Amino acid sequence: MQKKHQKHTKLIRRENDIFAPNEIAILGTKCSIIAGFVQKMSKKLQKKAKTAYFDASHNNEIQAPILDNFTAHHSGNLNINATHKLNEYNERIRFADYDLVFINGNHYKGAKQILILDNEKEASVLKRLDQLDRIQFIVKLNNDSNYFDFLVAKYPTIKNLRCYHIDDVDAISKHIDNLIQEKIAPVQGVVLAGGKSSRMGKDKTILNYHGKSQIEHTVSILEDNLLTTFVSVATNQQLENFETIQDKFVNLGSFGAICSAFQHDPNKAWLVLATDVPFVDDKLIKLLLKHRNPQKIATAIKGKSKQFVEPLIAIYEPKAYPVLLSYLAQGYSCPRKVLINSDVEIIEVDDDLIRNINTPKEFQNAINDLKKQSNV
Missing domain, CATH: 3.40.50.300 (P-loop containing nucleotide triphosphate hydrolases)
Structure with missing residues:
Protein backbone atom coordinates (compact mmCIF):
# COMPACT_ATOMS: atom_id res chain seq x y z
CA MET A 1 0.00 0.00 0.00
CA GLN A 2 1.39 3.40 -0.97
CA LYS A 3 2.11 5.67 1.99
CA LYS A 4 -0.08 8.74 2.02
CA HIS A 5 1.88 11.93 1.53
CA GLN A 6 1.70 14.36 4.44
CA LYS A 7 2.58 17.89 3.50
CA HIS A 8 2.84 19.34 7.01
CA THR A 9 4.30 18.01 10.22
CA LYS A 10 1.53 16.59 12.36
CA LEU A 11 1.68 18.45 15.68
CA ILE A 12 -0.31 17.88 18.83
CA ARG A 13 -2.70 20.80 19.14
CA ARG A 14 -3.99 22.51 22.21
CA GLU A 15 -7.56 21.50 22.95
CA ASN A 16 -9.67 24.46 21.89
CA ASP A 17 -13.33 25.21 21.55
CA ILE A 18 -14.36 27.46 18.65
CA PHE A 19 -12.77 30.73 19.80
CA ALA A 20 -11.01 29.86 23.05
CA PRO A 21 -9.63 26.95 25.09
CA ASN A 22 -12.77 27.08 27.24
CA LYS A 183 -10.59 22.17 32.18
CA ILE A 184 -7.56 22.80 34.40
CA ALA A 185 -4.66 20.93 32.87
CA PRO A 186 -3.01 18.08 34.79
CA VAL A 187 0.63 18.59 35.72
CA GLN A 188 3.48 16.56 34.28
CA GLY A 189 7.15 16.82 35.15
CA VAL A 190 10.12 17.56 32.93
CA VAL A 191 13.68 17.31 34.23
CA LEU A 192 16.27 19.27 32.28
CA ALA A 193 19.27 17.17 31.29
CA GLY A 194 20.42 18.65 28.01
CA GLY A 195 22.88 21.22 29.32
CA LYS A 196 26.59 21.24 28.47
CA SER A 197 27.89 21.44 32.08
CA SER A 198 30.92 23.35 30.81
CA ARG A 199 31.81 25.00 34.14
CA MET A 200 31.53 21.72 36.05
CA GLY A 201 33.78 19.89 33.60
CA LYS A 202 31.55 16.82 33.70
CA ASP A 203 27.88 16.02 33.18
CA LYS A 204 26.01 17.51 36.16
CA THR A 205 23.22 14.96 35.83
CA ILE A 206 25.52 12.10 36.91
CA LEU A 207 26.81 13.81 40.06
CA ASN A 208 25.98 11.94 43.25
CA TYR A 209 24.56 14.00 46.11
CA HIS A 210 21.99 11.57 47.53
CA GLY A 211 23.37 8.08 46.93
CA LYS A 212 22.41 7.99 43.26
CA SER A 213 22.85 10.13 40.19
CA GLN A 214 21.26 13.56 40.38
CA ILE A 215 19.05 12.84 37.38
CA GLU A 216 17.68 9.71 39.10
CA HIS A 217 17.14 11.68 42.29
CA THR A 218 15.39 14.57 40.53
CA VAL A 219 13.10 12.30 38.54
CA SER A 220 12.21 10.32 41.66
CA ILE A 221 11.22 13.49 43.56
CA LEU A 222 8.66 14.31 40.86
CA GLU A 223 7.45 10.75 40.45
CA ASP A 224 7.02 10.43 44.22
CA ASN A 225 4.57 13.32 43.88
CA LEU A 226 2.61 11.26 41.34
CA LEU A 227 3.78 13.24 38.32
CA THR A 228 4.34 11.50 35.02
CA THR A 229 7.89 12.68 34.42
CA PHE A 230 10.04 13.07 31.32
CA VAL A 231 13.68 13.98 30.90
CA SER A 232 14.49 16.74 28.43
CA VAL A 233 17.49 15.79 26.30
CA ALA A 234 19.48 17.55 23.62
CA THR A 235 19.17 16.61 19.96
CA ASN A 236 20.63 13.13 19.36
CA GLN A 237 21.22 12.64 23.12
CA GLN A 238 20.15 9.21 24.31
CA LEU A 239 19.20 8.21 27.87
CA GLU A 240 18.18 4.75 28.98
CA ASN A 241 15.61 4.00 31.69
CA PHE A 242 13.84 7.36 31.30
CA GLU A 243 10.99 8.69 29.19
CA THR A 244 12.58 11.49 27.20
CA ILE A 245 11.55 14.57 25.23
CA GLN A 246 14.10 15.54 22.61
CA ASP A 247 14.81 19.23 22.19
CA LYS A 248 13.16 20.50 19.01
CA PHE A 249 14.18 24.12 19.61
CA VAL A 250 17.88 23.69 19.01
CA ASN A 251 20.50 25.85 20.77
CA LEU A 252 17.95 27.66 22.95
CA GLY A 253 18.94 25.98 26.22
CA SER A 254 16.29 25.67 28.92
CA PHE A 255 13.92 27.92 26.96
CA GLY A 256 13.97 25.41 24.11
CA ALA A 257 13.48 22.53 26.52
CA ILE A 258 10.33 24.12 27.96
CA CYS A 259 8.94 24.84 24.49
CA SER A 260 9.76 21.27 23.43
CA ALA A 261 7.78 19.94 26.39
CA PHE A 262 4.78 21.99 25.26
CA GLN A 263 5.22 20.81 21.69
CA HIS A 264 5.19 17.27 23.07
CA ASP A 265 1.90 17.99 24.87
CA PRO A 266 0.39 21.50 24.88
CA ASN A 267 -2.55 20.30 26.98
CA LYS A 268 -0.52 19.67 30.11
CA ALA A 269 1.01 22.00 32.64
CA TRP A 270 4.72 21.30 33.02
CA LEU A 271 6.61 21.33 36.28
CA VAL A 272 10.11 22.19 35.10
CA LEU A 273 13.01 21.20 37.33
CA ALA A 274 16.73 21.61 36.73
CA THR A 275 19.20 18.93 37.83
CA ASP A 276 21.72 21.37 39.34
CA VAL A 277 19.62 22.27 42.40
CA PRO A 278 20.41 19.38 44.81
CA PHE A 279 18.80 21.08 47.83
CA VAL A 280 15.34 20.98 46.22
CA ASP A 281 13.49 18.28 48.11
CA ASP A 282 10.11 16.64 48.34
CA LYS A 283 8.77 19.37 50.66
CA LEU A 284 9.59 22.08 48.14
CA ILE A 285 7.89 20.23 45.30
CA LYS A 286 4.81 19.70 47.46
CA LEU A 287 4.82 23.42 48.30
CA LEU A 288 5.00 24.30 44.61
CA LEU A 289 2.12 21.98 43.74
CA LYS A 290 0.03 23.15 46.70
CA HIS A 291 0.29 26.81 45.70
CA ARG A 292 -0.09 26.26 41.97
CA ASN A 293 -2.28 28.98 40.49
CA PRO A 294 -3.67 28.00 37.06
CA GLN A 295 -5.02 31.55 36.60
CA LYS A 296 -1.43 32.71 36.05
CA ILE A 297 0.83 31.65 33.22
CA ALA A 298 3.17 30.04 35.77
CA THR A 299 3.81 29.37 39.45
CA ALA A 300 7.47 29.89 40.32
CA ILE A 301 9.84 29.66 43.26
CA LYS A 302 11.87 32.70 44.35
CA GLY A 303 14.58 33.01 46.97
CA LYS A 304 13.60 35.48 49.69
CA SER A 305 16.64 37.67 49.11
CA LYS A 306 16.67 37.20 45.34
CA GLN A 307 15.37 39.82 42.95
CA PHE A 308 13.95 37.43 40.38
CA VAL A 309 12.13 34.10 40.27
CA GLU A 310 13.78 30.80 39.38
CA PRO A 311 12.48 29.82 35.93
CA LEU A 312 13.70 26.24 36.28
CA ILE A 313 11.78 25.47 39.47
CA ALA A 314 8.35 26.36 38.21
CA ILE A 315 5.03 25.11 36.88
CA TYR A 316 4.22 26.47 33.42
CA GLU A 317 0.53 26.42 32.47
CA PRO A 318 -0.61 25.65 28.89
CA LYS A 319 -1.37 29.38 28.49
CA ALA A 320 2.38 30.01 28.87
CA TYR A 321 3.23 28.33 25.56
CA PRO A 322 1.99 31.11 23.23
CA VAL A 323 3.64 33.67 25.52
CA LEU A 324 6.97 31.84 25.26
CA LEU A 325 6.66 31.67 21.49
CA SER A 326 5.82 35.37 21.27
CA TYR A 327 9.05 36.20 23.13
CA LEU A 328 10.96 33.89 20.83
CA ALA A 329 9.48 35.75 17.85
CA GLN A 330 10.96 38.95 19.30
CA GLY A 331 14.39 37.34 19.60
CA TYR A 332 14.35 36.49 23.31
CA SER A 333 15.05 33.00 24.63
CA CYS A 334 15.27 33.65 28.37
CA PRO A 335 12.49 31.99 30.41
CA ARG A 336 13.24 34.31 33.34
CA LYS A 337 12.55 37.36 31.15
CA VAL A 338 9.18 35.85 30.24
CA LEU A 339 8.26 35.28 33.89
CA ILE A 340 9.47 38.68 35.04
CA ASN A 341 7.20 40.39 32.51
CA SER A 342 4.15 38.15 32.94
CA ASP A 343 1.44 37.43 35.48
CA VAL A 344 3.10 34.80 37.70
CA GLU A 345 2.31 33.27 41.09
CA ILE A 346 5.44 33.58 43.24
CA ILE A 347 6.35 31.39 46.21
CA GLU A 348 9.21 32.64 48.36
CA VAL A 349 11.57 30.19 50.08
CA ASP A 350 14.97 30.30 51.78
CA ASP A 351 17.75 30.94 49.30
CA ASP A 352 19.70 27.84 50.33
CA LEU A 353 16.91 25.56 49.13
CA ILE A 354 17.34 26.66 45.53
CA ARG A 355 21.03 27.33 45.16
CA ASN A 356 22.37 25.88 41.95
CA ILE A 357 25.69 24.08 41.65
CA ASN A 358 27.87 24.80 38.61
CA THR A 359 31.53 24.27 39.55
CA PRO A 360 33.59 21.51 41.23
CA LYS A 361 34.13 23.74 44.28
CA GLU A 362 30.38 24.40 44.61
CA PHE A 363 29.80 20.66 44.27
CA GLN A 364 32.14 19.85 47.15
CA ASN A 365 30.59 22.56 49.31
CA ALA A 366 27.14 21.18 48.57
CA ILE A 367 28.24 17.66 49.55
CA ASN A 368 29.58 18.96 52.85
CA ASP A 369 26.40 20.93 53.56
CA LEU A 370 24.15 17.98 52.75
CA LYS A 371 26.17 15.79 55.13
CA LYS A 372 25.73 18.38 57.88
CA GLN A 373 21.99 18.44 57.28
CA SER A 374 21.73 14.66 57.46
CA ASN A 375 23.57 14.66 60.80
CA VAL A 376 21.29 17.23 62.39
Whole structure:
Protein backbone atom coordinates (compact mmCIF):
# COMPACT_ATOMS: atom_id res chain seq x y z
CA MET A 1 0.00 0.00 0.00
CA GLN A 2 1.39 3.40 -0.97
CA LYS A 3 2.11 5.67 1.99
CA LYS A 4 -0.08 8.74 2.02
CA HIS A 5 1.88 11.93 1.53
CA GLN A 6 1.70 14.36 4.44
CA LYS A 7 2.58 17.89 3.50
CA HIS A 8 2.84 19.34 7.01
CA THR A 9 4.30 18.01 10.22
CA LYS A 10 1.53 16.59 12.36
CA LEU A 11 1.68 18.45 15.68
CA ILE A 12 -0.31 17.88 18.83
CA ARG A 13 -2.70 20.80 19.14
CA ARG A 14 -3.99 22.51 22.21
CA GLU A 15 -7.56 21.50 22.95
CA ASN A 16 -9.67 24.46 21.89
CA ASP A 17 -13.33 25.21 21.55
CA ILE A 18 -14.36 27.46 18.65
CA PHE A 19 -12.77 30.73 19.80
CA ALA A 20 -11.01 29.86 23.05
CA PRO A 21 -9.63 26.95 25.09
CA ASN A 22 -12.77 27.08 27.24
CA GLU A 23 -15.90 28.96 26.22
CA ILE A 24 -19.60 29.07 26.98
CA ALA A 25 -22.28 30.91 25.04
CA ILE A 26 -25.30 32.41 26.77
CA LEU A 27 -28.46 32.74 24.71
CA GLY A 28 -32.22 32.75 24.93
CA THR A 29 -32.86 36.31 26.11
CA LYS A 30 -32.03 39.95 25.36
CA CYS A 31 -28.40 40.98 24.92
CA SER A 32 -28.66 43.42 27.84
CA ILE A 33 -29.75 40.63 30.17
CA ILE A 34 -26.93 38.39 28.90
CA ALA A 35 -24.38 41.17 29.51
CA GLY A 36 -25.70 41.73 33.04
CA PHE A 37 -25.62 37.99 33.72
CA VAL A 38 -21.98 37.79 32.56
CA GLN A 39 -21.01 40.74 34.76
CA LYS A 40 -22.51 39.09 37.85
CA MET A 41 -20.82 35.76 37.10
CA SER A 42 -17.45 37.37 36.40
CA LYS A 43 -17.60 39.33 39.65
CA LYS A 44 -18.19 36.11 41.57
CA LEU A 45 -15.39 34.31 39.72
CA GLN A 46 -12.79 37.08 39.60
CA LYS A 47 -10.65 35.61 42.40
CA LYS A 48 -10.87 32.09 40.98
CA ALA A 49 -10.48 32.49 37.24
CA LYS A 50 -9.52 34.87 34.47
CA THR A 51 -12.60 35.49 32.33
CA ALA A 52 -13.50 37.49 29.23
CA TYR A 53 -16.68 38.42 27.36
CA PHE A 54 -16.99 38.09 23.60
CA ASP A 55 -19.85 40.20 22.23
CA ALA A 56 -20.89 41.92 19.01
CA SER A 57 -21.40 45.62 18.46
CA HIS A 58 -25.00 46.79 17.99
CA ASN A 59 -23.90 49.95 16.21
CA ASN A 60 -24.91 49.71 12.55
CA GLU A 61 -23.12 52.91 11.58
CA ILE A 62 -19.65 52.13 12.90
CA GLN A 63 -16.81 52.39 10.39
CA ALA A 64 -13.36 50.88 10.34
CA PRO A 65 -10.83 53.31 11.81
CA ILE A 66 -8.36 55.18 9.60
CA LEU A 67 -5.62 53.99 11.94
CA ASP A 68 -5.60 51.44 14.75
CA ASN A 69 -5.89 53.23 18.08
CA PHE A 70 -4.49 51.83 21.35
CA THR A 71 -5.23 53.89 24.46
CA ALA A 72 -3.48 52.75 27.65
CA HIS A 73 -4.34 53.97 31.15
CA HIS A 74 -2.11 53.81 34.21
CA SER A 75 -4.76 51.74 35.99
CA GLY A 76 -3.98 48.87 33.64
CA ASN A 77 -6.85 49.41 31.20
CA LEU A 78 -6.31 49.25 27.45
CA ASN A 79 -8.96 50.41 24.98
CA ILE A 80 -8.48 49.25 21.40
CA ASN A 81 -10.21 50.52 18.29
CA ALA A 82 -8.75 48.63 15.38
CA THR A 83 -9.59 47.12 12.03
CA HIS A 84 -10.34 43.49 12.76
CA LYS A 85 -11.67 40.56 10.75
CA LEU A 86 -13.02 37.77 12.93
CA ASN A 87 -10.99 34.59 12.52
CA GLU A 88 -11.21 31.62 14.88
CA TYR A 89 -7.48 30.84 14.66
CA ASN A 90 -6.47 34.37 15.64
CA GLU A 91 -9.10 34.55 18.37
CA ARG A 92 -7.69 31.39 19.96
CA ILE A 93 -4.38 33.21 20.38
CA ARG A 94 -6.16 36.29 21.73
CA PHE A 95 -8.14 34.23 24.25
CA ALA A 96 -5.39 31.67 25.07
CA ASP A 97 -4.74 33.36 28.42
CA TYR A 98 -8.32 33.05 29.72
CA ASP A 99 -9.76 30.29 31.89
CA LEU A 100 -13.23 30.92 30.47
CA VAL A 101 -14.64 33.13 27.73
CA PHE A 102 -18.32 34.02 27.92
CA ILE A 103 -19.90 34.49 24.49
CA ASN A 104 -23.05 36.37 23.57
CA GLY A 105 -24.82 33.46 21.92
CA ASN A 106 -27.28 35.76 20.18
CA HIS A 107 -24.41 36.64 17.84
CA TYR A 108 -21.80 33.87 17.95
CA LYS A 109 -21.97 30.14 18.47
CA GLY A 110 -20.12 28.71 21.45
CA ALA A 111 -18.95 25.13 21.89
CA LYS A 112 -20.92 24.92 25.16
CA GLN A 113 -24.09 26.79 26.05
CA ILE A 114 -26.20 28.15 28.88
CA LEU A 115 -29.83 28.58 27.85
CA ILE A 116 -31.83 31.31 29.55
CA LEU A 117 -35.56 30.63 29.22
CA ASP A 118 -37.38 33.86 28.37
CA ASN A 119 -40.98 33.51 27.20
CA GLU A 120 -40.62 36.62 25.04
CA LYS A 121 -37.74 35.14 23.03
CA GLU A 122 -39.30 31.95 21.66
CA ALA A 123 -38.57 32.95 18.05
CA SER A 124 -34.95 33.75 18.89
CA VAL A 125 -34.41 30.34 20.47
CA LEU A 126 -36.08 28.58 17.54
CA LYS A 127 -33.75 30.40 15.15
CA ARG A 128 -30.72 29.12 17.06
CA LEU A 129 -32.04 25.68 17.93
CA ASP A 130 -29.22 23.82 16.17
CA GLN A 131 -26.64 25.76 18.21
CA LEU A 132 -27.90 24.19 21.43
CA ASP A 133 -25.92 20.98 21.11
CA ARG A 134 -24.04 21.09 24.46
CA ILE A 135 -26.29 22.84 26.96
CA GLN A 136 -24.64 22.80 30.39
CA PHE A 137 -27.65 23.96 32.38
CA ILE A 138 -30.85 25.99 32.14
CA VAL A 139 -31.58 29.39 33.69
CA LYS A 140 -35.16 30.60 34.08
CA LEU A 141 -35.59 34.35 33.67
CA ASN A 142 -38.90 34.21 35.55
CA ASN A 143 -40.70 31.59 37.61
CA ASP A 144 -43.17 31.03 34.77
CA SER A 145 -40.51 30.67 32.05
CA ASN A 146 -41.43 27.75 29.80
CA TYR A 147 -39.59 24.98 28.01
CA PHE A 148 -40.74 25.59 24.45
CA ASP A 149 -42.35 22.59 22.74
CA PHE A 150 -39.78 22.59 19.92
CA LEU A 151 -36.98 22.49 22.53
CA VAL A 152 -38.40 19.36 24.13
CA ALA A 153 -39.02 17.81 20.72
CA LYS A 154 -35.42 18.45 19.62
CA TYR A 155 -33.83 17.61 22.98
CA PRO A 156 -36.16 15.21 24.85
CA THR A 157 -33.92 15.10 27.96
CA ILE A 158 -33.57 18.87 28.32
CA LYS A 159 -35.79 18.96 31.42
CA ASN A 160 -33.33 16.62 33.13
CA LEU A 161 -30.64 19.31 33.03
CA ARG A 162 -29.95 21.34 36.14
CA CYS A 163 -32.20 24.41 36.23
CA TYR A 164 -31.65 27.65 38.14
CA HIS A 165 -33.52 30.90 38.59
CA ILE A 166 -31.51 33.82 37.25
CA ASP A 167 -31.23 35.29 40.74
CA ASP A 168 -29.45 32.15 42.04
CA VAL A 169 -26.13 33.89 41.45
CA ASP A 170 -24.11 31.91 44.00
CA ALA A 171 -25.33 28.52 42.78
CA ILE A 172 -24.87 29.39 39.10
CA SER A 173 -21.38 30.80 39.62
CA LYS A 174 -20.41 27.65 41.52
CA HIS A 175 -21.64 25.52 38.61
CA ILE A 176 -19.62 27.63 36.17
CA ASP A 177 -16.57 27.39 38.43
CA ASN A 178 -16.89 23.59 38.28
CA LEU A 179 -16.82 23.81 34.49
CA ILE A 180 -13.62 25.85 34.75
CA GLN A 181 -12.03 23.39 37.18
CA GLU A 182 -12.77 20.51 34.82
CA LYS A 183 -10.59 22.17 32.18
CA ILE A 184 -7.56 22.80 34.40
CA ALA A 185 -4.66 20.93 32.87
CA PRO A 186 -3.01 18.08 34.79
CA VAL A 187 0.63 18.59 35.72
CA GLN A 188 3.48 16.56 34.28
CA GLY A 189 7.15 16.82 35.15
CA VAL A 190 10.12 17.56 32.93
CA VAL A 191 13.68 17.31 34.23
CA LEU A 192 16.27 19.27 32.28
CA ALA A 193 19.27 17.17 31.29
CA GLY A 194 20.42 18.65 28.01
CA GLY A 195 22.88 21.22 29.32
CA LYS A 196 26.59 21.24 28.47
CA SER A 197 27.89 21.44 32.08
CA SER A 198 30.92 23.35 30.81
CA ARG A 199 31.81 25.00 34.14
CA MET A 200 31.53 21.72 36.05
CA GLY A 201 33.78 19.89 33.60
CA LYS A 202 31.55 16.82 33.70
CA ASP A 203 27.88 16.02 33.18
CA LYS A 204 26.01 17.51 36.16
CA THR A 205 23.22 14.96 35.83
CA ILE A 206 25.52 12.10 36.91
CA LEU A 207 26.81 13.81 40.06
CA ASN A 208 25.98 11.94 43.25
CA TYR A 209 24.56 14.00 46.11
CA HIS A 210 21.99 11.57 47.53
CA GLY A 211 23.37 8.08 46.93
CA LYS A 212 22.41 7.99 43.26
CA SER A 213 22.85 10.13 40.19
CA GLN A 214 21.26 13.56 40.38
CA ILE A 215 19.05 12.84 37.38
CA GLU A 216 17.68 9.71 39.10
CA HIS A 217 17.14 11.68 42.29
CA THR A 218 15.39 14.57 40.53
CA VAL A 219 13.10 12.30 38.54
CA SER A 220 12.21 10.32 41.66
CA ILE A 221 11.22 13.49 43.56
CA LEU A 222 8.66 14.31 40.86
CA GLU A 223 7.45 10.75 40.45
CA ASP A 224 7.02 10.43 44.22
CA ASN A 225 4.57 13.32 43.88
CA LEU A 226 2.61 11.26 41.34
CA LEU A 227 3.78 13.24 38.32
CA THR A 228 4.34 11.50 35.02
CA THR A 229 7.89 12.68 34.42
CA PHE A 230 10.04 13.07 31.32
CA VAL A 231 13.68 13.98 30.90
CA SER A 232 14.49 16.74 28.43
CA VAL A 233 17.49 15.79 26.30
CA ALA A 234 19.48 17.55 23.62
CA THR A 235 19.17 16.61 19.96
CA ASN A 236 20.63 13.13 19.36
CA GLN A 237 21.22 12.64 23.12
CA GLN A 238 20.15 9.21 24.31
CA LEU A 239 19.20 8.21 27.87
CA GLU A 240 18.18 4.75 28.98
CA ASN A 241 15.61 4.00 31.69
CA PHE A 242 13.84 7.36 31.30
CA GLU A 243 10.99 8.69 29.19
CA THR A 244 12.58 11.49 27.20
CA ILE A 245 11.55 14.57 25.23
CA GLN A 246 14.10 15.54 22.61
CA ASP A 247 14.81 19.23 22.19
CA LYS A 248 13.16 20.50 19.01
CA PHE A 249 14.18 24.12 19.61
CA VAL A 250 17.88 23.69 19.01
CA ASN A 251 20.50 25.85 20.77
CA LEU A 252 17.95 27.66 22.95
CA GLY A 253 18.94 25.98 26.22
CA SER A 254 16.29 25.67 28.92
CA PHE A 255 13.92 27.92 26.96
CA GLY A 256 13.97 25.41 24.11
CA ALA A 257 13.48 22.53 26.52
CA ILE A 258 10.33 24.12 27.96
CA CYS A 259 8.94 24.84 24.49
CA SER A 260 9.76 21.27 23.43
CA ALA A 261 7.78 19.94 26.39
CA PHE A 262 4.78 21.99 25.26
CA GLN A 263 5.22 20.81 21.69
CA HIS A 264 5.19 17.27 23.07
CA ASP A 265 1.90 17.99 24.87
CA PRO A 266 0.39 21.50 24.88
CA ASN A 267 -2.55 20.30 26.98
CA LYS A 268 -0.52 19.67 30.11
CA ALA A 269 1.01 22.00 32.64
CA TRP A 270 4.72 21.30 33.02
CA LEU A 271 6.61 21.33 36.28
CA VAL A 272 10.11 22.19 35.10
CA LEU A 273 13.01 21.20 37.33
CA ALA A 274 16.73 21.61 36.73
CA THR A 275 19.20 18.93 37.83
CA ASP A 276 21.72 21.37 39.34
CA VAL A 277 19.62 22.27 42.40
CA PRO A 278 20.41 19.38 44.81
CA PHE A 279 18.80 21.08 47.83
CA VAL A 280 15.34 20.98 46.22
CA ASP A 281 13.49 18.28 48.11
CA ASP A 282 10.11 16.64 48.34
CA LYS A 283 8.77 19.37 50.66
CA LEU A 284 9.59 22.08 48.14
CA ILE A 285 7.89 20.23 45.30
CA LYS A 286 4.81 19.70 47.46
CA LEU A 287 4.82 23.42 48.30
CA LEU A 288 5.00 24.30 44.61
CA LEU A 289 2.12 21.98 43.74
CA LYS A 290 0.03 23.15 46.70
CA HIS A 291 0.29 26.81 45.70
CA ARG A 292 -0.09 26.26 41.97
CA ASN A 293 -2.28 28.98 40.49
CA PRO A 294 -3.67 28.00 37.06
CA GLN A 295 -5.02 31.55 36.60
CA LYS A 296 -1.43 32.71 36.05
CA ILE A 297 0.83 31.65 33.22
CA ALA A 298 3.17 30.04 35.77
CA THR A 299 3.81 29.37 39.45
CA ALA A 300 7.47 29.89 40.32
CA ILE A 301 9.84 29.66 43.26
CA LYS A 302 11.87 32.70 44.35
CA GLY A 303 14.58 33.01 46.97
CA LYS A 304 13.60 35.48 49.69
CA SER A 305 16.64 37.67 49.11
CA LYS A 306 16.67 37.20 45.34
CA GLN A 307 15.37 39.82 42.95
CA PHE A 308 13.95 37.43 40.38
CA VAL A 309 12.13 34.10 40.27
CA GLU A 310 13.78 30.80 39.38
CA PRO A 311 12.48 29.82 35.93
CA LEU A 312 13.70 26.24 36.28
CA ILE A 313 11.78 25.47 39.47
CA ALA A 314 8.35 26.36 38.21
CA ILE A 315 5.03 25.11 36.88
CA TYR A 316 4.22 26.47 33.42
CA GLU A 317 0.53 26.42 32.47
CA PRO A 318 -0.61 25.65 28.89
CA LYS A 319 -1.37 29.38 28.49
CA ALA A 320 2.38 30.01 28.87
CA TYR A 321 3.23 28.33 25.56
CA PRO A 322 1.99 31.11 23.23
CA VAL A 323 3.64 33.67 25.52
CA LEU A 324 6.97 31.84 25.26
CA LEU A 325 6.66 31.67 21.49
CA SER A 326 5.82 35.37 21.27
CA TYR A 327 9.05 36.20 23.13
CA LEU A 328 10.96 33.89 20.83
CA ALA A 329 9.48 35.75 17.85
CA GLN A 330 10.96 38.95 19.30
CA GLY A 331 14.39 37.34 19.60
CA TYR A 332 14.35 36.49 23.31
CA SER A 333 15.05 33.00 24.63
CA CYS A 334 15.27 33.65 28.37
CA PRO A 335 12.49 31.99 30.41
CA ARG A 336 13.24 34.31 33.34
CA LYS A 337 12.55 37.36 31.15
CA VAL A 338 9.18 35.85 30.24
CA LEU A 339 8.26 35.28 33.89
CA ILE A 340 9.47 38.68 35.04
CA ASN A 341 7.20 40.39 32.51
CA SER A 342 4.15 38.15 32.94
CA ASP A 343 1.44 37.43 35.48
CA VAL A 344 3.10 34.80 37.70
CA GLU A 345 2.31 33.27 41.09
CA ILE A 346 5.44 33.58 43.24
CA ILE A 347 6.35 31.39 46.21
CA GLU A 348 9.21 32.64 48.36
CA VAL A 349 11.57 30.19 50.08
CA ASP A 350 14.97 30.30 51.78
CA ASP A 351 17.75 30.94 49.30
CA ASP A 352 19.70 27.84 50.33
CA LEU A 353 16.91 25.56 49.13
CA ILE A 354 17.34 26.66 45.53
CA ARG A 355 21.03 27.33 45.16
CA ASN A 356 22.37 25.88 41.95
CA ILE A 357 25.69 24.08 41.65
CA ASN A 358 27.87 24.80 38.61
CA THR A 359 31.53 24.27 39.55
CA PRO A 360 33.59 21.51 41.23
CA LYS A 361 34.13 23.74 44.28
CA GLU A 362 30.38 24.40 44.61
CA PHE A 363 29.80 20.66 44.27
CA GLN A 364 32.14 19.85 47.15
CA ASN A 365 30.59 22.56 49.31
CA ALA A 366 27.14 21.18 48.57
CA ILE A 367 28.24 17.66 49.55
CA ASN A 368 29.58 18.96 52.85
CA ASP A 369 26.40 20.93 53.56
CA LEU A 370 24.15 17.98 52.75
CA LYS A 371 26.17 15.79 55.13
CA LYS A 372 25.73 18.38 57.88
CA GLN A 373 21.99 18.44 57.28
CA SER A 374 21.73 14.66 57.46
CA ASN A 375 23.57 14.66 60.80
CA VAL A 376 21.29 17.23 62.39
